Amino acid sequence: MTTNLLQGKKGLITGIINKRSIACGIAKALSEHGAELAITYQNEIIKEKLSPIADELNV
Template sequence: MTGLMQGKRGLIMGLANDRSLAWGIAKKLREAGAELAFSYQGEAIEKRVRP
């Protein structure tokens, strides 16, 4: 599946932590070559999702 999303951009909404559905989707899209942006709710969540 590598390269299938090459050159595509996506917005992942509702990211909560590394066990969320949004995280799993983002991981697979990134592996396929997509460039991603994320949204999350509040500063408390930001601490859990920032690399």
């Protein structure tokens, strides 16, 4: 069930390393509830891995 419970809220997500990370699950849940998200990464290698996940989350 998707709601707009977090519509207009902003969130910063840290710690996403792949689709199975807890941070990724939290980001998906926040996004589904209308939150606007930003994610962080350590370096360019991780940025490349996160790019598809960021696209999926509309980040």
